[in-house]
Amino acid sequence: MRTQTEERGTITLNKPVLINGVQVAEMSYDTDEISGELYAQAEAHKMKASGSKGGNLAGAVELDYSLHLYIGFAAVIAVNPSYTFEDMERIKGKSLTKFSKIGRGFFIGSGDSGADSSDEQSETTPEPSTPARQSSKGKE
Numbered sequence: 001m002r003t004q005t006e007e008r009g010t011i012t013l014n015k016p017v018l019i020n021g022v023q024v025a026e027m028s029y030d031t032d033e034i035s036g037e038l039y040a041q042a043e044a045h046k047m048k049a050s051g052s053k054g055g056n057l058a059g060a061v062e063l064d065y066s067l068h069l070y071i072g073f074a075a076v077i078a079v080n081p082s083y084t085f086e087d088m089e090r091i092k093g094k095s096l097t098k099f100s101k102i103g104r105g106f107f108i109g110s111g112d113s114g115a116d117s118s119d120e121q122s123e124t125t126p127e128p129s130t131p132a133r134q135s136s137k138g139k140e
Contacts, residue, residue, distance in 0.1 A: 006105070007031045011076070013095045019087045031106045033078035034071065042070040045085040071106050072099030 008030035016025040034042075046066045073088040076099075091099070 008079075011095070011098045011102075013091060014093050015091075015095065017087070017090050017092075019083055019090075027076045027083075028079050029072070029075035029102060030079045031071075031075045031102065034074050034106070035078070038074045038078055039071070041085065042074040043067060045073075045089075046070040049089065068100045068103030068107070069096060071103035072101070075099075075102050075106070 009028070011027050011029060013025050013027070016023040018024070046069070049070075050066050070085070073085055076088065077083050077085065088099075
């Protein structure tokens with residue numbers, strides 16, 4: 001079984017939720033499938049749910065715990081397009097922490113930032129922008 005902080009996997013709900021007339025107890029998710037539009041929808045639904053009109057009050061997405069929840073929801077919706085944020089908002093209890101962990105992992109990651117962390121020096125080293133001054137010593 002995969003951990004809940006991985007990019008993709010399955011969440012088992014502590015309490016099933018009714019979606020499209022079906023009791024759903026497990027949900028698959030994949031954070032790599034979250035599109036820009038779905039990200040924006042997650043943020044909009046988070047702001048609506050929190051009553052915020054001014055955006056991210058946390059100052060940084062890494063500290064915006066409500067957004068973590070909604071990004072976790074977006075990871076589910078990305079691979080279950082018949083689900084909506086309204087469906088996801090009916091989930092209750094400890095299951096919510098599972099979605100928050102997914103969202104937090106989306107922002108904080110698992111240590112693989114995708115950046116090149118090699119010890120090799122960059123191919124382009126900037127040249128000095130001003131020429132070196134000539135020394136007056138030795139010239140007479």
